[in-house]
Amino acid sequence: MVKPYNQMKQLGDNSTEEKILDAAKEVFMKHGLYGARMQDIADTAGINKALLHYYFRNKEKMFDKVFDGALAKFFEQLDVFSNNELSVKKRLFIYIDNIIEFYAEYPQMSMFIIKEIGNNPEIFKEKVHVAKKNKTLRLIHVLEDGMKNGEIKKIDSAMFMINLQSLCSFPFLASPMFKYSLKAQGKDWEKDFNSEKLKQSVKNFVEFTLGK
C-alpha cells in the first residue's frame, strides 16, 4: 500500500489477493482440492507460500472461495430461462451461445465442478439449494411448458437436457484427448474445432429434436 515503486511485478493493477485467487483457480481446476499444492499456487501467483495463509486462513477456505465463484458463474448461465417473453427455442439458442462462450473461457470449469461435486455431494446439495432459491433454474420446466402449449415437439425433457449439456461442455473438457485422436487421423483440432462451429452444430441438434 505504501510502496512507492513497483519493481518485479508486471501487473500493478492486480491486488495480491486477486493474484492469489487467479492462481488458486488455475491450480485447483487442474488438480482439485486434493491434488493441488500450496507451493504450486504460490509460485503461480508469484508470491510467498506464507501469504496464502495470511489472506485465506487455510487451504480449504481458499478452495471454497474458488469453488463458490465457479459455481455462481455456472448457474448464472441459466438465468435466461426465466425470461418468459422469449420463445422456448430463442431462450435455448441464447443459452447455447452463452454457455459455449463461458466454457471457451474456462475450459476446465465443468470438469472441476463435476469432480468436486463427486467428492463432496453434501456441500453441493446445499449450494444448489441456494442457487435454486435465488435464480429459479428451470430448464426442464420451460421445456415441459413448451410441449404443453404445442410450441415444441413432445420429447424426453430430461434426456434432452443431458444431451444438450453433453454437446456443449464435453468438447472443451476433452480437448486434450481430441487433440491427439484427431491428429492420429490426419486432422487438426485447432483448425477443425472452434466455438462458432460448435454453436451451430448444437443448434442443429435443437432444431431437429424440438421440431421447426
Place this chain on the structure above:
Amino acid sequence: MVKPYNQMKQLGDNSTEEKILDAAKEVFMKHGLYGARMQDIADTAGINKALLHYYFRNKEKMFDKVFDGALAKFFEQLDVFSNNELSVKKRLFIYIDNIIEFYAEYPQMSMFIIKEIGNNPEIFKEKVHVAKKNKTLRLIHVLEDGMKNGEIKKIDSAMFMINLQSLCSFPFLASPMFKYSLKAQGKDWEKDFNSEKLKQSVKNFVEFTLGK
C-alpha cells in the same frame, strides 16, 4: 500360497495382485496419479501399504499398469470400424452400443483418461502411436469414405466425431452433477436416465445427421 486357511478374506478366488489392481483402478480414477494416496489404495484392497510396493515397485509403476489397461479397453471399442463388410451406419450403431456399455461399467474412465492425458501429453502421444499401429483406428476415414460413395450425407466429420463422443461419454462422467440438477427440477436421475435410453437418443442423432 502355502496358507492352509483363508480367514478374514471374503474373496478367496481373487489374488492379492488383482485385489490391489482393482483398488488402484478405483482410487486412481477418483483422484488421479497426483491426488491418490497409497494408504487409500491399501485400505480399499484390504491389505497393508507395504504390499503395494512388494507387487509394484512404486506408485508410478502401479499407475502405469492401471492407465495402460484403461487405455487399451478404450481403444478396443474402435475395432469395429475396421470391419469393412458392414455399412458405415451399422458400424456406428455397434460402436454406440459398445462404448455406452463400456462407460456404464467404467463411468469415470473417460474423465480419468482425459485428465491424465492433460497432465502428461507426451506419454499419451506415444501410447496412441502404438494403439494406432496395432488397431488402425479410423472413425473419420470411415466417415469420409462413406461420404464419397454417397452412403451418408456430406458432413463435417471432425465435428460429428466430437458430438458423438460428447453424447456418449459426458452423461456418465457428469452423473453426480446431473443427479442434483435433475433433483432440483423435480426429476430423478435413476429413473430418467439409463443406457438404453441414451443409446436410442444417440442413434437418433446419427440418423438425423447422416441421413436415411
Place this chain on the structure above:
DNA sequence: GTCTATACACTGATAGAC
C-alpha cells in the same frame, strides 16, 4: 503486507521379523 525460518503431520518407500 511480505518475507524467512521452522514446527509438525502426512506420504511414499524401505528394512527386517515372521
Place this chain on the structure above:
DNA sequence: GTCTATCAGTGTATAGAC
C-alpha cells in the same frame, strides 16, 4: 507373501523479523 516399524522427503500451517 504379509506384516510392523521406521526413515526421508514433502506438505500445510505458524511464528516472528522487517
